[in-house]
Amino acid sequence: MSSFEKVRIRAENVNFYYGSKQTLKDVSMSIFKNRVTAIIGPSGCGKSTFIRLLNRMNDLIPNTRVEGRILLDSENIYEPGVDVVALRRKVGMVFQKPNPFPKSIRDNLSFGLKVNGINDAEFIENTVRRSLEESALWEEVKDRLHESALKLSGGQQQRLCIARCLAVAPEVILFDEPCASLDPISTKRIEELIEQLKEHYTIVIVTHNMQQAARISDYTAFMYLGELIEFGTTEKIFTVPEDKRTEEYITGKFG
Amino acid sequence: MKKNTRIQFLGFGFLYLSIILAVLTLGAIIYFITVNGIKVISWEFLTRVPRHAMTQGGIAPALVGTFYLTVGAILFALPMGLACAIYLTEYSPKSSIVNLLRMSINNLAGVPSVVFGLFGLTVFVKFCGFGVSILSGSLTLGIMILPGIISAAQEALIAVPQSLREASLALGATQWQTIRKIVLPSATPGILTGVILSVGRAAGETAPIMFTAATFYTRGFPHSVMDEVMALPYHIYALMTEGTFPERQTMIAYGCALLLLFLVLMVSGLAIYLRQKQRKYEFV
Numbered sequence: 001m002s003s004f005e006k007v008r009i010r011a012e013n014v015n016f017y018y019g020s021k022q023t024l025k026d027v028s029m030s031i032f033k034n035r036v037t038a039i040i041g042p043s044g045c046g047k048s049t050f051i052r053l054l055n056r057m058n059d060l061i062p063n064t065r066v067e068g069r070i071l072l073d074s075e076n077i078y079e080p081g082v083d084v085v086a087l088r089r090k091v092g093m094v095f096q097k098p099n100p101f102p103k104s105i106r107d108n109l110s111f112g113l114k115v116n117g118i119n120d121a122e123f124i125e126n127t128v129r130r131s132l133e134e135s136a137l138w139e140e141v142k143d144r145l146h147e148s149a150l151k152l153s154g155g156q157q158q159r160l161c162i163a164r165c166l167a168v169a170p171e172v173i174l175f176d177e178p179c180a181s182l183d184p185i186s187t188k189r190i191e192e193l194i195e196q197l198k199e200h201y202t203i204v205i206v207t208h209n210m211q212q213a214a215r216i217s218d219y220t221a222f223m224y225l226g227e228l229i230e231f232g233t234t235e236k237i238f239t240v241p242e243d244k245r246t247e248e249y250i251t252g253k254f255g
Numbered sequence: 256m257k258k259n260t261r262i263q264f265l266g267f268g269f270l271y272l273s274i275i276l277a278v279l280t281l282g283a284i285i286y287f288i289t290v291n292g293i294k295v296i297s298w299e300f301l302t303r304v305p306r307h308a309m310t311q312g313g314i315a316p317a318l319v320g321t322f323y324l325t326v327g328a329i330l331f332a333l334p335m336g337l338a339c340a341i342y343l344t345e346y347s348p349k350s351s352i353v354n355l356l357r358m359s360i361n362n363l364a365g366v367p368s369v370v371f372g373l374f375g376l377t378v379f380v381k382f383c384g385f386g387v388s389i390l391s392g393s394l395t396l397g398i399m400i401l402p403g404i405i406s407a408a409q410e411a412l413i414a415v416p417q418s419l420r421e422a423s424l425a426l427g428a429t430q431w432q433t434i435r436k437i438v439l440p441s442a443t444p445g446i447l448t449g450v451i452l453s454v455g456r457a458a459g460e461t462a463p464i465m466f467t468a469a470t471f472y473t474r475g476f477p478h479s480v481m482d483e484v485m486a487l488p489y490h491i492y493a494l495m496t497e498g499t500f501p502e503r504q505t506m507i508a509y510g511c512a513l514l515l516l517f518l519v520l521m522v523s524g525l526a527i528y529l530r531q532k533q534r535k536y537e538f539v
Contacts, residue, residue: 055425060417062349089427099418102441112426115436161422168426 005032008172008202009054014068016049016058016226023049025226026068031172031219036194036203038217038234040210042254046226047206048096051174054204055091056084072172089116092170096177098157100149100164105141108149108160112168127167135163136193155186162193173197175205179212191216210250214238222246285516292513295506301514304475310503314511316473320389320484321458321518323477324468327393328400328457333450335397336404343405344412345434364402369462371399376466390480392468399463400453407449411442444530451526455519461488471497487515 009031016024024046031037031054039047052058053070056077069076077087089112101108109128118124128145132138137159141152149160158178165173175194179187194203194216207213213220213234220237222230222245230237230246241247248254303313339360347353375395385391415438423433461469469489477484494508 057421057425060421060424085427085429088425093421093425095418095421095425097418099416099422101419101422101437111423111436112428115423115426115428115432164422164426 005030005035007031008033008073009204010071010074011050011053012069012071014050014053014066014070016046016053016067017065018061019063023226024053027223027226027228028068029221029228029231031202031204033202034198034200035218036198036205036216037219037221038213039204039206039221039223040208040213040249041223041229042249043208044225045223047223048176050223051176051204051206052093054172054174055088055093057093059084089168090170091172091174092165092168093174093176094158094161094165094178096180098154098161098181100152100157100160102148102150104146105149105152105160106145108164109167112164116168131163131167134166134197135159136189137163153186155182155189158182158186158190159193162190166197170201172202172204175203175207177206177208179207179209187212210238222249224249288509288512288516291506291509292511295510296513300510305472310498310500310507314485314487314490314507314514316476317485317487317490317511318514318518319476320469321487321515323389323480323484324392324396324464324486325454325458325522327389327480328396329450329454331394331397332401332404332453336401336449337408337446339401339405340408340412341434344409345430345438360402360405364406367462368399368460369465371395372463372466374398375463380467386481387466387468387470387483388481389468389477389484392464392484392486393480395463395467396457396460399460400457403453403456404446404449407452408442408446411445411449412438414445415441447526447530451523454522454526458519458522459488459515461492464489487511487518491515 007030011030012028014024014027015022027046027050039051041047049058053066054072054077058064058066066078070078072087072091076082101111103111106128109131110124113124113127129138129142132141137156140156141160144151149157152160162173162178179190182190191212194205197203198218205213205217217234220232220234221228222237222241222243224245230241230243232242237246238250241250300313301318302315304316305314306312343353343357347356372395375391375398379385379391379394380387383391385394419437419441420433423437424430428436464486468484469486470483471485471490471493473483473485491508491511494504494511498504
């Protein structure tokens with residue numbers, strides 16, 4: 001299957017260091033266009049660190065160092081002189097804990113447009129609606145766009161964060177354990193949403209929930225102690241894994 | 256009663272007593288100042304200049320002077336303090352030089368106010384040639400409250416969740432946009448709290464303005480920032496230490512104290528009002 005896929009992101013021999021501690025060891029993998037790629041593994045395996053490299057979010061953490069190359073459409077995003085702001089517009093991110101701004105629902109959605117210089121009121125209004133519809137939140141909030149985003153429930157807040165991300169029209173969306181703090185019903189809604197989104201977006205999702213990975217992803221990467229142990233189609237990883245550690249993890253022997 | 260419960264009872268009792276005592280002290284101060292001060296307060300007292308060796312007339316110039324000095328100090332210290340705090344929390348690299356900067360600022364907060372007064376005299380009054388003036392006094396008071404504003408602003412900025420910065424940056428906002436549109440609005444309530452405390456301090460201090468701005472007596476109101484002014488705390492000091500009608504002067508001093516208290520409460524009230532308005536979107 002993978003030979004027909006179009007590579008969107010390619011990580012090549014990526015090492016990552018927190019001070020002197022190495023948390024990613026020689027990770028190489030591909031992320032395919034319009035597919036959902038899940039990264040699984042026990043806590044501390046480096047999966048969040050890895051996904052945060054893809055939009056250079058780890059730049060914010062002092063005393064860290066990256067080695068190797070990460071290519072987005074065959075351009076190394078760690079090349080000196082890369083426009084990080086432009087990169088982050090292309091590669092959006094939804095975080096583990098819903099983090100809406102303490103502003104109105106509408107302002108949360110228009111923020112990304114305004115900081116990118118878009119002030120056309122009609123365009124903003126249409127985008128607000130479109131992204132809320134895309135994230136299946138429109139019906140619930142259409143009459144109270146002026147209210148504080150913090151009034152929404154946890155699940156709604158997370159869908160708002162997804163909508164906020166969609167509003168700036170990214171091409172790749174990174175989900176860093178988006179359901180970690182949500183109840184099962186909200187989780188289900190987010191999963192359905194991700195499945196719909198892959199039609200238009202390339203999606204990478206970090207999850208500690210193997211069932212979730214199995215349900216929504218096309219490809220799965222299993223990481224352990226900073227190393228990429230195995231990468232393949234989700235079907236293969238969950239039925240005939242090659243590595244013994246992958247098998248032990250997905251059958252629940254550790255983790 | 257079990258031993259643990261008894262200890263807890265005693266502990267809570269102590270906490271309860273402490274808070275009562277604190278509130279009582281505050282209440283007592285307000286009560287005595289009000290009872291003693293209210294007698295001299297009148298429209299004339301508020302709007303007229305002093306007459307007859309400060310025993311008659313009003314204290315309007317001192318009221319106005321304190322207002323100018325305080326506003327001037329804030330105008331100087333708030334932008335600068337905020338800028339310093341933003342640099343230290345948002346931009347500065349983690350290095351030993353920055354740590355030294357932090358330490359210096361903390362030490363600045365511990366400098367006695369009369370030392371600031373002497374500094375102001377040397378630098379602003381003499382070296383810069385501003386003379387004894389509103390400008391010199393405001394700058395001196397401003398430097399005095401600067402460390403307080405910096406640390407209040409720093410705390411407020413640090414309290415803004417990192418997740419909000421990440422959310423903003425992840426949407427393609429620059430660091431500057433993130434600071435201006437997300438971090439600063441969220442930190443405003445905390446920063447305003449710092450301003451409130453600083454206003455109280457700037458309005459009430461005597462020592463820093465003694466050599467830099469204040470005078471015992473003026474005939475009228477200041478016309479420019481280069482004029483020397485009367486100020487409430489210094490006027491109280493003058494009434495209590497100089498002059499020939501101690502009884503009458505003491506009464507007026509209490510009146511001034513009451514006004515000073517009222518003035519500070521009003522400015523604080525304004526800051527609290529602004530803070531509440533800002534919190535409209537925050538009710539978690």
